[in-house]
Amino acid sequence: MTKGSCDEYLENRVRELFGSDARVVERHGLGGGCINNAEEYSLSGGDKLFVKRNRSSRGGLFAAEAAGLNALTVNEAPRVPRVLGHFDDGTDQILVLEFIVSAARARDFWQTFGRQMAALHRVSSKNGFGFDEDNHIGATEQKNSWMPSWLEFFAQQRIGFQLQLARDQGLLDAAGTARCERFIADLSDILIEPEAPSLLHGDLWGGNYMVGDAGEPVLIDPAVYYGHREADLAMTELFGGFDPSFHAAYNEVFPLEPGYRQRRDAYNLYHMLNHLNLFGGSYAGSVKAILQRYT
Known part of the structure; x- marks a missing residue:
């Protein structure tokens, strides 16, 4: 786990979403995919974020994923993480999602x-x-x-x-x-x-x-x-x-x-x-x- 803020670009994106006083106080990498970097961010106000980042794929990667997640938000269907924001400056793509804490499977x-x-x-x-x-x-x-x-x-x-x-x-x-x-x-x-x-x-x-x-x-x-x-x-x-x-x-x-x-x-x-x-x-x-x- 790493204390302190992320880089300035992502810190500014966090402020865009959560207000000028928001700052990242803790972050750590998460295991998973071979395409994107994924991290958990803890904010000064107590919120936790799941952040995916990609600096190598063609543009539009996370805009399309956000559209897909929003489409899957259907009553009685499986839960999907809420999309909190996505950004793309042409070389750096970021997707910010609700952080979901995993628990043991329910019996059913x-x-x-x-x-x-x-x-x-x-x-x-x-x-x-x-x-x-x-x-x-x-x-x-x-x-x-x-x-x-x-x-x-x-x-x-x-x-x-x-x-x-x-x-x-x-x-x-x-x-x-x-x-x-x-x-x-x-x-x-x-x-x-x-x-x-x-x-x-x-x-x-x-x-x-x-x-x-x-x-x-x-x-x-x-x-x-x-x-x-x-x-x-x-x-x-x-x-x-x-x-x-x-x-x-x-x-x-x-x-x-x-x-x-x-x-x-x-x-x-x-x-x-x-x-x-x-x-x-x-x-x-x-x-x-x-x-x-x-x-």
């Missing part, structure tokens, strides 16, 4: 989480599939232009966009590229159009939820858009970290359509391609294994 944590995600997924949009702005999936730009068809959206703005990134970096060989192109061409035989768009967290793996001070689920680090709810649920099964009672509770209140298990890995191709683009060729085998299942 997973059942509550499942039911709350079902409530979130019932939130829809008349605009179709997409979001009001592009955002990021990890450090990768995520395109969200509105489209009326889920299959076209997923083909173009999810798999197609990631495939182009992989091509540009030389991360996928000719055979893998051809299979991915065939996957896109055959998508109407692999996936289905949902009855309506659902509001998605967009990056729902085990590292992007926490336990709140009342033992409740809290969603963090979203990549929000309106899509097929199966995409969120598929990712909960990609890396583990979600209890079976989560899925059981979800299905009790918002049953999935038949065939989800057969479609699940097709959705996770997006995340495997993104990992390939972010972290390199060690993920090429995982990408090809999914493609071989469907093509």
Whole structure:
């Protein structure tokens, strides 16, 4: 833990949010992501803040995350940290959030989480599939232009966009590229159009939820858009970290359509391609294994 203030730029941003008398009296680093720096700040008035900072990614990173967190603030859905402010001077991006103290999970944590995600997924949009702005999936730009068809959206703005990134970096060989192109061409035989768009967290793996001070689920680090709810649920099964009672509770209140298990890995191709683009060729085998299942 470090006593005293942060640098002048961030100290001034704190004063903008909390008044001219506010100052940082304690701060310490927090473990977590590989993209941003995260710290806990204690203010002279007793408030605590969660502060994310990035000086390397392209602009708009935290403005988009703030928009996503605000969109996820839905009655009966999982809690999200309140956005207190965000700043971007072109080289230094800062996101200031409510600081949530983590406690032990409540006994019904997973059942509550499942039911709350079902409530979130019932939130829809008349605009179709997409979001009001592009955002990021990890450090990768995520395109969200509105489209009326889920299959076209997923083909173009999810798999197609990631495939182009992989091509540009030389991360996928000719055979893998051809299979991915065939996957896109055959998508109407692999996936289905949902009855309506659902509001998605967009990056729902085990590292992007926490336990709140009342033992409740809290969603963090979203990549929000309106899509097929199966995409969120598929990712909960990609890396583990979600209890079976989560899925059981979800299905009790918002049953999935038949065939989800057969479609699940097709959705996770997006995340495997993104990992390939972010972290390199060690993920090429995982990408090809999914493609071989469907093509």
